[in-house]
Amino acid sequence: MAALDDLRIRLDEIDGQIVRLYEERMKVCEEVGELKVKSWGRVLDRQRERNKLNDVASRVSNDFNRKGIQELYEQLMSMSRKLQYQQMVEAGALGRLPFIGIDSLEKDTARVVYQGVEGAYGQAAMLKFFGEGCNNFHVRTFRDAMEAIEDGAADYAVLPIENSSAGAVTEVYDLLVEFENYIVGETILPVRHTLAGLPGTDLNQIRRVYSKAEALMQTTRFLSDHPDWEQISVVNTAVAAKKILEDKDSTQAAVCSAYAAQVHGLSVLVDEINDDSNNSTRFIVVTNQKVFLKDASKISICFEVPHQSGSLYRLLSHFIYNDLNMSRIESRPVEGKSWEYRFFVDFDGNMGDAAVKNTIRGLREEAINLKILGNY
Incomplete structure (x- = not known):
């Protein structure tokens, strides 16, 4: 049995060959990109990529290696596309973003x-x-x-x-x-939620509390100390304050801001009742x-992804490759498409940045229904 050090030496030799071949492959991909720039062709060819994955999978000896070689080639083709997107942007193929x-x-x-x-x-x-x-x-x-x-x-x-x-x-x-x-x-x-009521109201008089559902949820600890109070949801915290004023009923109170209480002539009965003081x-x-x-530094976009394994990962890799920091990702169901989702992403950048243009170019080709929601 070969010693561990000998095996590591062999691995280093193989890795050296892989690095050399990787650079050789990327050089050819660059030449392909130059031809695509001249013809204004699309970078992504889904059918060719599927054929390539099937071909390399057929050349290995077992199921474990088959899965591995497909994953490896997905990454290789992803890097090739990113190089070609960059070439397209540098050649002006992205055009002006419509902002x-x-x-x-x-x-x-x-x-x-x-x-x-x-x-x-x-x-x-x-x-x-x-x-x-x-x-x-x-x-x-x-x-x-x-x-x-x-x-x-x-x-x-x-x-x-x-x-x-x-x-x-x-x-x-x-x-x-x-x-x-x-x-x-x-x-x-x-x-900063407060409990507000008519001037002169005593807490012992209160029987019903009105507010927006989210505000009631955000003050659960305070309200749970008063189990006899009925909690009633309305469309808005200020609507709740306005109702207390209009009803002129001292058994009612509102969870609202101190500003809403002031606007509607109410007294703050208890201040700072949030569960989370940093809300x-x-x-x-x-x-x-x-x-x-022109000095905007955050971009919001949304897109759908193909309903197949790894789609979201491949799209998010554009942010990683272009060194763009994502600050938020949110998903929402796509109307009329059961179990399919639209993703909303916030990331740092300005639409004048080359890295942003590269990312948008890649997402446009690979995502479904990409929409730029704003740069601010």
């Missing part, structure tokens, strides 16, 4: 819409981003807000996209796919124009 870079948003003259009523967290996020004097109005639903900017009734909409404890606002993700509206900004708002919500600023700030 226009701008220096700033027109905050002073913009008309802004938010979901909810006065006192809503959405209003607070809007004022934080656009300033106290912005021209604004509110609508009942997230869909109404998206329709307002699509129709031109508003220039921008401010919508929640995720909460640090409750997770994604799935309806907004779905609306980003449905509407041709795009993200141009974001702001993060700390969420916050990320809001996005959306418009119907394909624009992005």
Whole structure:
């Protein structure tokens, strides 16, 4: 039996040959890429790749090696494609991305819409981003807000996209796919829930508590200390505050922000009742124009993947290869396609960056229904 050191020497020799052959293979792939650039041909040829995988699998001696050689060649072909995507981008084959870079948003003259009523967290996020004097109005639903900017009734909409404890606002993700509206900004708002009621209300009087379902969930510990209180869900925390004012019933209270309590003339009965003291919500600023700030540093996209093993892994490898940091990935079911999913990805970058262009080129060829949701 050969000594371990001898076997390692043989492996080193084989690895040296593999490295040499890998570079030789990539050189040929580069020449293939040059021909594709001249003919503006597609990089990905799915049928040829399937044929190649079947061919190399037929040349090995057992099932274990068959699986391994197919995995190896999937990686080799993936690297070849990435090289050729880079060649295409450098030759201008990607073309201009359909977004226009701008220096700033027109905050002073913009008309802004938010979901909810006065006192809503959405209003607070809007004022934080656009300033106290912005021209604004509110609508009942997230869909109404998206329709307002699509129709031109508003220039921008401010919508929640995720909460640090409750997770994604799935309806907004779905609306980003449905509407041709795009993200141009974001702001993060700390969420500080209070229990608010009519002035002079005593906790012992309370029988019913109103709020948005997520806000009730985010204050479970406090509310569980009062098992006799009936918890009733409404569309918005500010709607809950408004109801308390309108009903003028001291047996009712609302879980809402201190700002909503102030707007609707309520007293804060108990402050800071969040389960998580670091709770916050990320809001996005959306418009119907394909624009992005020239100093933008985050990109949001969505895409579907082929319904086959390894599809998501191969697509995400474009971010790895181009050294782009993904900050979030979320999945949503694709309507009308059982057990198939659309993926939403946030990653660092600007649409002017070469690495971003390389990634977008690769994703466009290999993903299904790629959509750039915004650069902000």
